[in-house]
Amino acid sequence: MFQPNSMQAANPPHLIFEAPESLQPIVKRLNNMGWPHYSYAMKLAGLDYPGPAILVYVVPETSQLGAQLPPWVSGFANGEASTIVLLAERVHSYPARAIEDLLVHEVAHILNHRAARGREIPRWFDEGIATIAARTWDIEDRARLLWAVGERDEFSLERVNMFFRGNAPTARRGYALSAGFVRDIIQEYGQDTPRRILALVAQDVPFPIAFRQVVSLLPHQAAEAFIDRQSVWLRWVPFVTSDFMIWIGISTLAFVAFGMHVRRLKIRRRQQAEEEDQDNLMFDYGELEQPTESEWGDSDKWRDR
Known part of the structure; x- marks a missing residue:
């Protein structure tokens, strides 16, 4: 049985790729990804050893699976089967900037599953960890979060989970909210917060209780505090964007x-002015035509008329 906290050398997850010939250049790129790409995902999950090999299927848009999935779905992971599916030609929208980001995102799901030893964790928590593991928080994330929060009374973690079962815009809203909330938890309670929660869940502690033991708040209470902190930004947005x-x-x-x-x-x-001064300094008066001796003697020629 895989032990989440086994002390091993820092190695990236072992990935086995399956892809048609047309997608082999993409597989080559993904194979070249090393430890730095996955290190934050492993840190968030609290894993020193990534565990058994993960099978990654890179499939074309024209595949049967591509036809069955909603057009906004670019990949998914099955933690129990240690399997990932990537639709490489669909990497064109938030939160994945590139196929590499998408792979790290899906690998993070597998790592979270292993860290929790297969115990259930909320979708918002799983997606939040995976999203921040795969991308650097920037102004786009901040803007999407402000757009996604909406009215305070409308926000709930259950609603965030529902967003992932909707269409493309609602799914993007779910990613923004889950990533923003998990990032907020890390900022408020420490970088080790996700791994400590996952470690307790792995010991059969129900997620809400594990969350409260680490954060000292139940998830919905922490979510309310998170929204309160975002309200500072929300109050400024209408003013900054006013006429x-x-x-x-x-x-x-x-x-x-x-x-x-x-x-x-x-x-x-x-x-x-400097150029004119320079011209004056360089002017050679010796180059002027000088009168001859006879002309000097002809005073009438030089007399003012």
């Missing part, structure tokens, strides 16, 4: 542009 702030922004840009224009004009004038 007044847009006018201020445009005016500021105009002043900056005018200042840059004046600065460039001054620099150009200074350069022209």
